[in-house]
Amino acid sequence: MQDRAASAVVLELRDVAKSFGSVVALRSGSLTVERGSIHAVVGENGAGKSTLVKIVAGVHRRDEGVFRFLGEDVDFATTAASKAAGIAVIYQEPTLFPDLSVAENIFMGRQPRGRGRRIDYGRMYDESDRLFARLGVHIDPRRPARGLSIADQQVIEIAKAISLDATLLIMDEPTAALSGVEVERLFAIARSLRDEGRGLVFISHRFDEVFALCDHITVMRDGSYVSTDRTTDTDVDAIVSRMVGREVAELFPKTPAEVGDVVLEVDGLTSAGVFHDVSFEVRAGEIVGLAGLVGAGRSEIARAVFGVDRYDDGAVRLLGRKVPAHNPRAAIRAGMAFVPEDRRRQGLVIEESVARNVGSVIRRGLARAGVLTSAAENRAAGPWAGRLEVKTSALDMRASTMSGGNQQKVVIAKWLATEPRLLIIDEPTRGIDIGTKAEVHRLLSELAGQGMAILMISSELPEVLGMADRVLVVCEGRITAELDRAAATPERVMRAATRTSAHATAAAADEQKSEVTA
Amino acid sequence: MSDTLLVEPSAQPAAARVLGTLLRSREIAIGAVLVLLVVLTTLKSSGFVFSSDGWRNLLVSPALLLILAVGQAVVIITRNVDLSVGSTLGLTAYLTGKVFIASPGMPVVAVFVIGLAFGGLLGLVNGLLVAYGRVPAMVITLGTLYIYRGVFLSWAGSDRVNADDFPQGFNDLGTASVLSVPVVMLIALAVMAVVGYYLRTARGGRELYATGSDPDAATLYGLPVIRRVLVAFVLSGALAGVAGVVYAARYGTVSSGAGSGLELQAVGAAVIGGVAIAGGVGTVWGAALGAVLLITINRALPMVGISDFWQRAVVGALIIAAIVLDRVLAARQERQLVAARDLARREPDRRKAGTPA
Structure with missing residues (x-):
């Protein structure tokens, strides 16, 4: 125990490799996380970050390489083993039990117990409330997890990980669905955990967050380790060029096409709790990008337009003719095509x-x-x-x-x-290697050039900015900005994407306050 | 408001919350249907309850199925199913007879322990095959249904155990009562209480729900999924074993057809009682009430003059209705919970209510 406590390095991975059959997911991953530091891992999709996380978490076992935790060689066969050793992981996609209460989701397997080893429900609810208060959100611990928004699900994942009191906390894109206030809260907690001497790993695509929060930054590309720097010694441009290993502009060859008549017209589409009053149009030869945070409702809008999901109100017209609701076959006949996110x-x-x-x-x-x-x-x-x-x-x-x-x-x-006359494509290049990515982009561009109308959903900002003639930003189920190609900058899109009600009210309140004091 | 109970249960006073949850529960609904059924049948033929035989039958008949339904509920909650319980029951009942023939002086308690252990062993075989073979439980237990029955057939042949083979004390168990409640029913109720208590208050019990609610999430969470599935099948087998001993005590005669078809009744009882076939939802109280309802309907319908064909159709309709009701209610609940997100957005102040100063 003495040695473990004294070890300055919490996690050490060297040349870790993992293959699934013939597919190499991780060629040689290296990462060293020190006590009392927050370490960022960045890289494109498919760079091997998530595989690395899953090896540390005990989901996968490495094929080769060194894996040391608190100075000792370890090899976790199960997630239970890594958890017991003191590792907490917030996964990219929330994994909750929909039928159980929020509190049980946080404390499953380690519920507080009272007399006779019985679960003390009262204490469990109280502790959940305390955790949520610390995170600055209000979720009823007694309600079922079913039906929670992605953001709330992510908050529960975070609460769960924090309550584990772990030596090493790994966060795999925890902020993808969170609003500004929630992100600030998370960062405050992350810093306090760091100051307690724990190690944290933070995976994110948002560089402003990485640079604001982290002490060290490790870059990965194509399943291999590229570099590690102190964040104070490097900048975004250097990191990005190491991540992609080539100029960014090459990736997105959208050629301007002649924009024709309106193909798709969406008018006042509403689905309670999911999206509200969504109106937009897509013209022939045009690529319209739907941008926004994970869980903002982009995919849901696309699914409703195509008729997979129901909607409560509004209308969808293709080439001026109304498309019946909740009927994908009719949508296909009318000339729509839909490439879903999870192919x-x-x-x-x-x-x-x-x-x-x-x-x-x-x-x-x-x-x-x-x-x-x-x-x-x-x-x-x-x-x-x-x-x-x-x-x-x-x-x-x-x-x-x-x-x-x-x-x-x-x-x-x-x-x-x-x-089809209209192609709806959700995350066209998720999980695709970089070479093929460019081919998919070229194809989409070519199709638009032939007069097809394309509605593209993408969480990768560079992809949206590079490909789309027009960007619609979705936030909490509403379109909060419509930007044409020239006006669409990363800052504008992100601002519109995080314009949450809580955020907006807080900002408004601050303004009022400053007026009063002035 | 009903939405509040769903989305913000903590906002309500504890008593209102408990009462509201209770009133909306499937158990209350099934209980009400059961009471209604008994009352209506008694009005038509008062002997249904108000005769010494009627009262006894009302309580004795469901006991066997009740025990099986409790075990079945536990297995279904983990998103599995155990179709072998009818065969396990039959085999254990026959074993009970053979034990008494071999050593007539065996204490009754010891016989129950033997039945429990033997059934548990058969359940363990199911559990190992399901947990490690990664084959759907329905296929595995359909296989063991035939295998256990086959073992029974080749062991017993045309032979059967008769009431004479059992000591008097054991036979009495099938007819004895305490405070006019048959002992057989008391055993069933005790089983239900112990298992129900475990599911509600023990970590292991809650992990059974988590495993069934989302097995992948349970694995990621680091829960011992394989162990929980094993526990569920061992429990189901052990309870089928207990039911086998009870069967022997109650009927006195065990031939190779004993317990045939009971497995489907057990699944039906659990489903009627609100145990979701997709796992993660339901209680053993519900399954127990489902078992009582199922048996009571079968006894009540002939008394009110409904033909055999329609009796079966009614049971079938009840099972389908229960499943459809589950789906409809689940979909409605999900819609309400999703729609409630708007509420949370419109009231940002409340979302931030927990913010410390």
Whole structure:
């Protein structure tokens, strides 16, 4: 115990590698976190940050490399083992038990116990209240976790991690869904934990946050360690160029296209608790980007437009004709195509062949007297897959064996076969390697050039700014800004994206106060 | 307001909260249906309750299924299902007979312990196959349903255990009463109380709910998912074993068909009682009430002159209605909770109410 307590280094990873089958997720990850410091890990999607986190958390086991915690070699086989050792992790995506109460979600497995080893519910609720007060939010600990907004779910994850009283706290993009006030609170807590001598790891895409909070910054690229610096010794430009390893401008080759007539018209779309009074239009040849925080309601708006989800009020028109609500088939017939965020689960029949996937939405058109032949499917799929340069040796190959980039192209090919007028695409390059990313961007740009209207949702700000002719910013289910290409700067988009009610009221109150004192 | 109870339960006084939750619970609804059923049937034929036989049957008949439903509820809460309990019950009942034939002087308590252990062992086999084989529980336990029954058939053949094979003290257990409540029912109620208490107040019990609510989240959380699933199946098997001993005491005769089909009734009882088939939701009280309702309906319907065909149809309709009701209520609750986000946004002051100065 003496040695453990004396160790100045909380976490040490050296040349850690992890592969899943033939896919290398982490080539050589290195990270050294000292006591009493906050260490940022940055890198593009797919750089291996999350894999690194999951190895430390005991979700995955490393294939090779050194993994030391508090100076001792460790190898966590389960999440329980890493938790017991004193590691708390806030995962990128909240993992809650929807049927259980908020308090139980925080304290599951270590509920406060009273006499006779019975759970002391009263104390559990009180402690939850205290945690939320510390975080400056109000969530009823007795309510079920079901139906909470992403931001509130993230707050619960944070409360859970803090209550663990861990030596090492890892936060994997904890702020993606949080408003300004909540982020400030989190940072205050992170600093106080640092001052108590704990180690913290902070993963984020927002550089202002990284530089405001962290002492050290480690850059990763393509599954490998690149560099570690003190934040005071470096700047955003240096970090970004190390992250991408090339000029940013090369990535997003949107070419200007002639903007034509209105294709999609959305008018006053409302769904209680999800989004409100959403109105916008998309013209032919135009790429419109929907930007905003995770959980702001962008995907939900897209799903409602396409008819996957219900909406309470408002109308959707395509080429001037009303599209019936909650009816994806009618939306497809009207000329819409939808590439969902989670393509493995929603966009592809993973165990089916490429040809069958491409043909799946136009089956009816392909079928002869109700019989669908593989030959007909292959005939229909061939030209599309060829055009998109899908790298599968044969159309018979299973979609599950392809890379993320190629899968995405298959999904797009599938929809192009319906010859849509409007393409809605949610996170077009999530989890796609950089080379293929540019190809997907080139493809979208080309499609717009041919007169297709494209509505693109993306959480990657550079992608939105590089690709979109017009940017709509969504915040808490409302469109808070509409910026054309020239006006869309990262600062403007982020300001509109975090313009929360709590934030706004606080700012308004401050203004009033200053007026009074003046 | 109903929304407040859902979104901000703490804002209400404790008594109102407890009362509100109770009134909205499935247990109360099933209880009310049960009382109504008993009252209506008694009006039609007063012997249903008000005869010594009627009263006894009302309480004795559901006891077996009640024990099975409690075990089944625990398994379903972990997002699994145990279809082998009918076979386990039959096999244990026969074993009970064989134990008494081999050593007639065996104390009754020891026989219960043997039944409990033997059933638990069969449950452990289920649990190991489900937890480590990563095959859906429905497939595994459908397999063991036939395997356990097959073992029973080849062991017993056309042989059967009769009441003469049991000591008098054991046979009496099936008919004895304490304060006019049959002992068999007391055993069932004790089982329900112990398991219900565990599920509510022990960490392990709550982890069963968490495991069923989202198994992946439970793994990420570091909960011992495999151990909890094992516990659930061992418990279900052990209770089926206890039910087997009770079966032997109550009927006196055990042939190789004993307990056939009871597994589906147990699942039906749990579902009617509000245990969600997708896991994470429900109580053993609900499952117990479901079991009593199921048995009582089967006894009441002939008395009010409804034919056998319609009796089965009514039970089927009840199960479907329970599942549809679950879905509708869950969807409505989710919509209310989602819509309540607007409320929280409109009242930022309240969101910041907990802010320390």
